[in-house]
Amino acid sequence: MSGDVTCDVAVVGAGDSGRRCALYCAEAGLDVCLIDENSHGTPDRRAWLRLDQSGTPDAAALRRAGGRTLFSHTVWTALAMDELPTGGEGFWLSAMHAGRDTAIKARAVVDATGMGVRVVPFEGWTLPGVFDFDDAFGFGEALPDGPIVVAGAGLAIYAAAAHLVRAGAPLTAVIDLESDGVWRARRGALRAVPDALRMAIRWLRTIRGAGVEVVPGARVRAARGEGALEAVVVESVDAEARALGEPERSIAAGSLLVSHGFMPGGNLAALLGASRRYDERFGAPILNVDERGRTSVDGLFAVGGAARGHSVDAGDAALCAAAVAADFGVSVDEATVEAAMRDRDCHAPAVAALRDAERLRTPLISVIPATTTICAYEGVTRADVDAAVDQGAGDVSQLKHFTRLGMGPCRGRQCGEIAAHLMAQKLGKPRSAMGLLTPRPPLRAVTLGDLVGEFSYADIPIPAPAPL
Amino acid sequence: MTQSHIHDLGVVGAGIHGATVALFAARGGMDVALLDRGAVCREASGVNAGTLTMQMTRVALIPYALAGHRMWATTREWLGHDVGVVTCDGLSLAYTEAEEELLATRAALRREAGAPIAMVTPAEAQEIEPGLGEGVRAAAHCTVDGYAAAYLTGRAYRVALAEAGVAIREYMPVSAVEREDDGFVIRAATGAIRCRRLVLAGGVWLEPMLGWLGVKLPIKTLVNQLAATQRVRPVMRTVIGIASGLLSLKQFPHGSVVIGGGWQGLGGRTKPREGFALLPDRLVGNVRLAVQAIPALREAKLTRAWAGLEAETADAMPAVGPVPGVPGAFVCGSVHSGYTSGPYIAKLLADRLLGREPALPLFPIDRLLPEAGRDMAAA
Numbered sequence A: 001m002s003g004d005v006t007c008d009v010a011v012v013g014a015g016d017s018g019r020r021c022a023l024y025c026a027e028a029g030l031d032v033c034l035i036d037e038n039s040h041g042t043p044d045r046r047a048w049l050r051l052d053q054s055g056t057p058d059a060a061a062l063r064r065a066g067g068r069t070l071f072s073h074t075v076w077t078a079l080a081m082d083e084l085p086t087g088g089e090g091f092w093l094s095a096m097h098a099g100r101d102t103a104i105k106a107r108a109v110v111d112a113t114g115m116g117v118r119v120v121p122f123e124g125w126t127l128p129g130v131f132d133f134d135d136a137f138g139f140g141e142a143l144p145d146g147p148i149v150v151a152g153a154g155l156a157i158y159a160a161a162a163h164l165v166r167a168g169a170p171l172t173a174v175i176d177l178e179s180d181g182v183w184r185a186r187r188g189a190l191r192a193v194p195d196a197l198r199m200a201i202r203w204l205r206t207i208r209g210a211g212v213e214v215v216p217g218a219r220v221r222a223a224r225g226e227g228a229l230e231a232v233v234v235e236s237v238d239a240e241a242r243a244l245g246e247p248e249r250s251i252a253a254g255s256l257l258v259s260h261g262f263m264p265g266g267n268l269a270a271l272l273g274a275s276r277r278y279d280e281r282f283g284a285p286i287l288n289v290d291e292r293g294r295t296s297v298d299g300l301f302a303v304g305g306a307a308r309g310h311s312v313d314a315g316d317a318a319l320c321a322a323a324v325a326a327d328f329g330v331s332v333d334e335a336t337v338e339a340a341m342r343d344r345d346c347h348a349p350a351v352a353a354l355r356d357a358e359r360l361r362t363p364l365i366s367v368i369p370a371t372t373t374i375c376a377y378e379g380v381t382r383a384d385v386d387a388a389v390d391q392g393a394g395d396v397s398q399l400k401h402f403t404r405l406g407m408g409p410c411r412g413r414q415c416g417e418i419a420a421h422l423m424a425q426k427l428g429k430p431r432s433a434m435g436l437l438t439p440r441p442p443l444r445a446v447t448l449g450d451l452v453g454e455f456s457y458a459d460i461p462i463p464a465p466a467p468l
Numbered sequence B: 001m002t003q004s005h006i007h008d009l010g011v012v013g014a015g016i017h018g019a020t021v022a023l024f025a026a027r028g029g030m031d032v033a034l035l036d037r038g039a040v041c042r043e044a045s046g047v048n049a050g051t052l053t054m055q056m057t058r059v060a061l062i063p064y065a066l067a068g069h070r071m072w073a074t075t076r077e078w079l080g081h082d083v084g085v086v087t088c089d090g091l092s093l094a095y096t097e098a099e100e101e102l103l104a105t106r107a108a109l110r111r112e113a114g115a116p117i118a119m120v121t122p123a124e125a126q127e128i129e130p131g132l133g134e135g136v137r138a139a140a141h142c143t144v145d146g147y148a149a150a151y152l153t154g155r156a157y158r159v160a161l162a163e164a165g166v167a168i169r170e171y172m173p174v175s176a177v178e179r180e181d182d183g184f185v186i187r188a189a190t191g192a193i194r195c196r197r198l199v200l201a202g203g204v205w206l207e208p209m210l211g212w213l214g215v216k217l218p219i220k221t222l223v224n225q226l227a228a229t230q231r232v233r234p235v236m237r238t239v240i241g242i243a244s245g246l247l248s249l250k251q252f253p254h255g256s257v258v259i260g261g262g263w264q265g266l267g268g269r270t271k272p273r274e275g276f277a278l279l280p281d282r283l284v285g286n287v288r289l290a291v292q293a294i295p296a297l298r299e300a301k302l303t304r305a306w307a308g309l310e311a312e313t314a315d316a317m318p319a320v321g322p323v324p325g326v327p328g329a330f331v332c333g334s335v336h337s338g339y340t341s342g343p344y345i346a347k348l349l350a351d352r353l354l355g356r357e358p359a360l361p362l363f364p365i366d367r368l369l370p371e372a373g374r375d376m377a378a379a
C-alpha cells in the first residue's frame, strides 16, 4: 500500500493542542502534516470556549517551519501498518477530501481530535429547540431562537452564554449545577492559570451586564413544549445534583443549550489499538497515556483534550512533541521540556478544578424517567435499557446488541456512557465493570458515493469465489 | 451450585451452535450448563450479516439451510422470541461473461439440491428488484431468501435458554477440560463445572478446544468484513448477491443497509492480537459492488464497519458429531453460512444426544483427522 501523502508525523486535529504540537514537531526538524476536517480559515469550532489567551500558532507559522497542512481532510479510518500481512512501520490514515479518498502514510500519529460534549438526558431533551453545544455552535453564524436558556455544568456554560450575549442573541438565563459557594472556593485553584480566571470573570461580567439571570445550584428537570421547546422546568439541587425538593419554576424558552461537561476523546488512537480505561474523574473512558502523551501503541501519541480532557496550556503539546521527536532520534532542548513540565504542574490545580466542575454527577442519571430517550438516533429509552438488563445484558456491547443503542452516527460516544452508568446502577456494580464500546470505523460518517468514487466493474478487485 | 453437582451436558461456546444444542437438550429433559468466555451469541453469531440465503450456501448443505430458513422464519413458535427475521426474494447477479457462466452452473446445482432457484433475464430481475442499476447480464432468482437482525440473536436466545432451565455461565473463559470416570470437568479461572457429556461449540476456537482433549483439528479463521449505512429511504426490497458470492446486500425495515460478502480483513484467532482490523481498500471494493447493484446507495452514509471471525475446516464442510476416541464428547461448528443452517444442524446434534435418530446425517470429523485419530476412533 502506498500513500498519496507520506510524512514523518501526522497530527490529526488542528485545535490548540494539535497546532502547537505540529509546530513544535516541525521546529524539531520533522516532516509534519497537520490534518483537519475544517477548511482553512474556518475558526475553531470551540474558539469561544478558549481559556488560554496566549494565542494559537496559525497555519502560516507551521508552514514557515516546514510543516504541511491538509485541511478539509476528514480522517475516516486508520490502520497500523504492522497489522498488514506484509508487515510495515507506521500508520495508514484514510481521509476524505473533496469527495475523494486520500491515503496518508505516517511513521507516527498524534491524536489531537479533542473532546466530546456530554449531555445527561432529562425529560424532553430530544425536543426540537434543545441543543448540545456542538450542535448549537457548529453551524456557522446562525443563532438559536430566543429566548435562550443555557444550562449544565462547568465553565463552558459561562463561555457559551457570554458568546451568545456578544453575538446579540436573546439569552435569558444560565442554569448551573454548581453553587456559588463552590465556585468561590475554586477561585484559588483557578488562579494557577491567571488567564483562565480573567476570562471567567470577563464572561460573568458580560452575562450579568446584559441582565441575564444566573441560577446556581439548579438543574433542568424537564424541557416542555408541543412539538418544540416552549419552557424549561428548573429545580434546585445539592452538590451532587440531587433535588432539594424546593418548588420548581418554569422559564419560557425557544432554545435550550446544554452541556454537562466535556469527555476526553481519543477515538482515533483507540481505533488504532491504544488501550483505554474508565476514569472516575471524567466519568468517561480515557486513553492510557504517559505524561508525554505516549499511548500503549508504539509511535502513537495523543495530546490535549484527546489525551487528558481539559488542557489550558502549551506544555502538553511541547511535551508530546518532545516525545515524538525523541522517537525519531531528535533531541529537543531539555530546558524547554522542563519548563513545560513546570507549567503543567503549576497549572494542575486549575485543570483539576475545571474538571471537577464538569464531573459526572451520577444522581442525574439515576433520576432519568423511564420514558426518556437515551439513544436519540435509535429511539432507545431508559425503560428499554432496564428491560435489556433484566434479560441479561451484562456489558455495554451486549446492551448495544440487545437494543441497537449506540448503532447510530454518534456510535454511542454519548449515550453509551449514560447507558453504562444506568446498567451499573441497576446491577449494583461499578461502571468500570460494564466494559467499553469497541472503537470501529468510520471515525466520521462518509457518503458511499465519495467512498467508491467513479469506477468501472472491471476495476473492482473481486477475490476468488467461495467454494461450492 | 456445589462443586459436586454433575450436569447431564456441558456446552462450551454459546454461539448459535452451542446455544441451540443447549436449548433443545434442556427442552428434551437434560440438565444443561452453557459456558462462554463472553456473552451469549456475541462472536460470529451476533455480528454476522444475518443473510438467510440459499445462493451463498454450499450445495451439500442446501437441505440443512432450507430447514434452517424454515426455523428462522418461525422463531416466535420454537424460540419464543423475535430475531427480526424478514423473508423475501433473493437475486444473485452476474456482470461479466465469466460470472454468467459461474452463476448458471451454481444455480443449477443448488436447484438440484432443492433450492427453488431459477435463472431470470435482466428485465425480469429489474421487476423483482426495481432498485437494480445497469450492467446486469443475468440473474438467479430464489424465492426462499431473507435476513435476520443478527445482533438480536443473543437477546432472544438468552431469554429462551433461561426459560428452558439452562444454567447460563457467561464471562467464564474455559481453560481446560479434563476427563473423569463418568464424564468431564470443565475448568475456568472462576470455577469448575462437571458434566457427563460435553459439546465443544467454539466457532473459530474449536481448534484449541479440541486440543484440550488431545485432538488436533486444524481450523482456518476467516475475517469477514461488514459495513452498515445510516437509515435511508427504501432503496431495495430483496436480498442481493453476486455470482461469486462476494456480495450480500439488504435493507432492514428501519432503513439501514448492511453490506457483506466475505471480503477479508486482518487479524484472527491469535495474530497479531486477537480480533481484527479492517482493510480500507477491501471495504471500498465491497461497497463498490453494492453501489453497482443498487446505485441509490451512493447517497447513503457509511455509519459502521466491523468484522467477525468465521471458522473453516480443511474441506470447508461442517464439524458436527462425536469426538473420535473420547466417549461422551461432541463437536459442533465450522458450518459454512452457519447462521442460516446453524439452528437446524445444532438441533440434529441435540437429537442425537437425546437418543433420537437425526433426520439428516451429521458431519463427523473423522474425515479431517490424521490416521492416528481415525484408529483411535475405531478402537
Ligand SMILES: Cc1cc2nc3c(=O)[nH]c(=O)nc-3n(C[C@H](O)[C@H](O)[C@H](O)COP(=O)(O)OP(=O)(O)OC[C@H]3O[C@@H](n4cnc5c(N)ncnc54)[C@H](O)[C@@H]3O)c2cc1C
Pocket (backbone or CB within 6 Å): B012, B013, B014, B015, B016, B017, B018, B035, B036, B037, B038, B039, B040, B041, B042, B043, B044, B045, B046, B047, B048, B049, B050, B051, B052, B053, B172, B173, B174, B175, B201, B202, B203, B204, B205, B224, B225, B226, B248, B260, B307, B308, B309, B310, B311, B332, B333, B334, B335, B336, B337, B338, B339, B340, B341, B342
Ligand atoms: C462477519 C460474518 C458474517 C457472516 N454472515 C453470515 C450470513 O450472512 N449468513 C450466514 O448464514 N452465516 C454468516 N456467517 C457465518 C455465521 O455467523 C457462523 O457460521 C456462525 O455464527 C458460527 O456460529 P458458532 O456458534 O459456531 O460460532 P460463534 O458464534 O463464534 O461462537 C463460538 C463461541 O465460543 C466462545 N468461546 C471461544 N473460546 C472459548 C473459551 N475458551 N471458553 C468459553 N467460550 C469460548 C466464544 O466466545 C463464542 O461465543 C458470517 C460470519 C461472519 C464472521
